[in-house]
Amino acid sequence: MLAIRTRHRRALALAVATLLAGPTLAATPATATTTDYDSTYYKNAVGKTGTSLKSSLHTITSSQTKISYSAVWNALMATDQDPSNSSNVILLYSGASRSKSLNGGNTGDWNREHVWAKSHGDFGTATGPGTDLHHLRPEDVQVNSIRGNKDFDNGGSTVSGGGGSLTDSDSFEPRDAVKGDVARMIFYMAVRYEGGDGWADLEVNSSVNNGSNPYMGKLAVLKAWNDEDPPDAFEERRNQVIYDSYQHNRNPFIDHPEWVEAIW
Numbered sequence: 426m427l428a429i430r431t432r433h434r435r436a437l438a439l440a441v442a443t444l445l446a447g448p449t450l451a452a453t454p455a456t457a458t459t460t461d462y463d464s465t466y467y468k469n470a471v472g473k474t475g476t477s478l479k480s481s482l483h484t485i486t487s488s489q490t491k492i493s494y495s496a497v498w499n500a501l502m503a504t505d506q507d508p509s510n511s512s513n514v515i516l517l518y519s520g521a522s523r524s525k526s527l528n529g530g531n532t533g534d535w536n537r538e539h540v541w542a543k544s545h546g547d548f549g550t551a552t553g554p555g556t557d558l559h560h561l562r563p564e565d566v567q568v569n570s571i572r573g574n575k576d577f578d579n580g581g582s583t584v585s586g587g588g589g590s591l592t593d594s595d596s597f598e599p600r601d602a603v604k605g606d607v608a609r610m611i612f613y614m615a616v617r618y619e620g621g622d623g624w625a626d627l628e629v630n631s632s633v634n635n636g637s638n639p640y641m642g643k644l645a646v647l648k649a650w651n652d653e654d655p656p657d658a659f660e661e662r663r664n665q666v667i668y669d670s671y672q673h674n675r676n677p678f679i680d681h682p683e684w685v686e687a688i689w
Contacts, residue, residue, distance in 0.1 A: 462680060519565050519586055545574060578642065604654045
């Protein structure tokens with residue numbers, strides 16, 4: 426916990442220094458914060474920016490143990506366990522704590538939400554992007570249905586049972602407490618899946634209504650969410666559980682949220 430607080434203080438200091446210095450024209454080198462993995466897992470990425478950093482992170486995150494879609498159920502019960510009640514999971518958009526046993530497809534159940542909508546790139550639930558725990562989260566069945574395959578943007582009407590989430594005809598805005606989580610999951614997918622392993626090249630763009638194209642938007646909004654909602658203890662623990670017990674790869678934007686700006 427001390428390490429987490431220290432890293433967050435460093436990130437805050439960097440943000441203040443950046444504001445005082447004013448705008449810059451070049452991307453900031455990816456050395457703004459340090460983690461326990463910088464000299465090992467991220468050693469080939471530290472110090473890089475732009476396409477070079479993105480390429481290095483793709484190579485790093487592609488070393489991954491894949492799991493089946495059916496195995497995702499039990500994995501989510503571990504990755505998203507309620508810190509205050511080990512019998513429950515925390516639902517992403519609503520923030521509700523719900524019994525692990527209420528997983529399924531009925532009203533009142535939670536199911537497996539693909540944060541990068543699986544139709545955006547048409548990967549479905551096949552092993553690979555369709556089962557990648559770094560963007561799969563528990564969510565209430567009805568809230569999940571309301572989100573559907575919409576892109577992310579600000580605005581809309583209140584989602585019933587959505588914990589403060591908003592939606593309109595072409596976009597979804599999650600509750601404030603997980604906006605950064607959502608953004609970092611989207612950026613992970615855009616780095617991990619580059620089209621060279623039989624799946625579509627997933628990219629973040631500045632549009633909504635992306636349909637079946639392998640894009641998710643909106644870029645400027647997701648970047649703002651990453652800044653406004655930095656990684657918390659729940660998100661960091663989740664990243665560690667996935668790394669230690671399941672896929673053995675990490676979401677680099679949880680460890681280094683400043684790498685979003687260094688790439689995009």
